[in-house]
Amino acid sequence: MHRTKVKVAEDALDANTTIAQANRGDFDRDGVSVVNLMSAPGAGKTTLLESVFGMGLGDVRAGVLEGDVQGSMDADRIAHFHVPVTQINTDSGFGGECHLDANMVRSALGTLPLADIDLLVIENVGNLVCPAEFRVGEDARAMICSVTEGEDKPLKYPLMFRACEMVVVNKIDLLPHLDFDVDKLLYNVETVNPGAKHQLVSARTGEGVEAFRDWLVGVGEREKATA
Amino acid sequence: MHRTKVKVAEDALDANTTIAQANRGDFDRDGVSVVNLMSAPGAGKTTLLESVFGMGLGDVRAGVLEGDVQGSMDADRIAHFHVPVTQINTDSGFGGECHLDANMVRSALGTLPLADIDLLVIENVGNLVCPAEFRVGEDARAMICSVTEGEDKPLKYPLMFRACEMVVVNKIDLLPHLDFDVDKLLYNVETVNPGAKHQLVSARTGEGVEAFRDWLVGVGEREKATA
Numbered sequence: 001m002h003r004t005k006v007k008v009a010e011d012a013l014d015a016n017t018t019i020a021q022a023n024r025g026d027f028d029r030d031g032v033s034v035v036n037l038m039s040a041p042g043a044g045k046t047t048l049l050e051s052v053f054g055m056g057l058g059d060v061r062a063g064v065l066e067g068d069v070q071g072s073m074d075a076d077r078i079a080h081f082h083v084p085v086t087q088i089n090t091d092s093g094f095g096g097e098c099h100l101d102a103n104m105v106r107s108a109l110g111t112l113p114l115a116d117i118d119l120l121v122i123e124n125v126g127n128l129v130c131p132a133e134f135r136v137g138e139d140a141r142a143m144i145c146s147v148t149e150g151e152d153k154p155l156k157y158p159l160m161f162r163a164c165e166m167v168v169v170n171k172i173d174l175l176p177h178l179d180f181d182v183d184k185l186l187y188n189v190e191t192v193n194p195g196a197k198h199q200l201v202s203a204r205t206g207e208g209v210e211a212f213r214d215w216l217v218g219v220g221e222r223e224k225a226t227a
Numbered sequence: 228m229h230r231t232k233v234k235v236a237e238d239a240l241d242a243n244t245t246i247a248q249a250n251r252g253d254f255d256r257d258g259v260s261v262v263n264l265m266s267a268p269g270a271g272k273t274t275l276l277e278s279v280f281g282m283g284l285g286d287v288r289a290g291v292l293e294g295d296v297q298g299s300m301d302a303d304r305i306a307h308f309h310v311p312v313t314q315i316n317t318d319s320g321f322g323g324e325c326h327l328d329a330n331m332v333r334s335a336l337g338t339l340p341l342a343d344i345d346l347l348v349i350e351n352v353g354n355l356v357c358p359a360e361f362r363v364g365e366d367a368r369a370m371i372c373s374v375t376e377g378e379d380k381p382l383k384y385p386l387m388f389r390a391c392e393m394v395v396v397n398k399i400d401l402l403p404h405l406d407f408d409v410d411k412l413l414y415n416v417e418t419v420n421p422g423a424k425h426q427l428v429s430a431r432t433g434e435g436v437e438a439f440r441d442w443l444v445g446v447g448e449r450e451k452a453t454a
Contacts, residue, residue, distance in 0.1 A: 040267050040268040040269060040353070041267040041355045041376055041383070041384065042267060042375060042377050042380060068383055069356060069383060069385075069386075070382070070383060070384075070385055071379075071382050071383055073379055073382065073383065096356055096360075096384075096386055097356075098325055098354065098357050125356070126267070126355065126383075126384075127325065127354055127355070127356060128268045129323055129324075129325035129352070129354060130325050133323075146269070146375065148373065148375040148398065148401070149268055149269025150269050152298075153268060153269060155297070155298050155300065156268070156295055156296060156297060156298055156353075157268065157296055157297075157323075157353075158296075158297055171375065173404075174375070174401065174404055174405075177401055177404050179431070
């Protein structure tokens, strides 16, 4: 007799993984690459995306999913660049959820023109803890760390820095006015995530943003290459 | 027949409230006032406390409870000021808890010399969402918002700004180098929390810190007055 054993999803993270895989299947079907973009509040995720969209992504057609506890200010800013954008608000759950999970992303998929984009950037809720715990079906994870936050953050929030293949170090235009040691930060990043890529940028002046744009374009072409 | 009806704690927040009340009872017994200090990662909680302890709190004897996902760097910094300090790490729970709750604080009470202090400052995990949802038995809540984070934060994280009676606006020494409108931030604070106190400070230069210190001393004297 043929016997099949099914492992029942045991907890919230198992359920999340199952739904993330379903999202992944939908993204694959439409040849969409997905970047999960994370950071602390105010590190400059939206400003960096504005800078990138201002430059353009070449042949890569992008869309954005905005995650916020409340409001749609970031989505409004992104919409100015004629990029399809959907806002998810997490404030219906438990006083406001502090992260996006796979099911929240799934609930938004129907509103996104997946067939017409190559790259979906998911701007997560500003938080250095829980967003790193919930995969949403992404190809790559990037995080932004601002030089105003101090060099110790990789050691204090190791899971976030470990979960990302790209660490963007933002607000470098402020370095002359800070007691901040970039080498110390990068040493701490390397300590928790050996070999992680990093890029120094100023989303405000545009310095270094082209290199991050090129990385995004590279991710955008991953699924195209295999589709 | 006398009947007693006991409402069973229904969920995690109910249980948290019950434990917060137990903490409150212990603080009251020893005449300890408690401040729950919250902010985004890197807003400057520890640097502000260093600045305050450098000035001294007059007759108010302080202790500190440090909440971090991992590490004890902040506790080590505070210990230099000969202030009793206990570190709580939240990384045993679910990939790292993003906030302190009443039970975590309760687990640390035995390590704190409550009988010998007047004021306990609890430095929460850096996060603008969940810490505001969990009372821990505190008298007052303060949050630090840095001018590098943008003026929109009260609108994006309203519960945090609403939960606090004192909003400290930090890093004002950087204002000349930023496109940041302090009035716009304060307008947004007033929108979500009418009448909230605020104090502009630079923990780095010390500007404004004395006024925050005075507020802390005032809280420290609340329980003394009633004890």
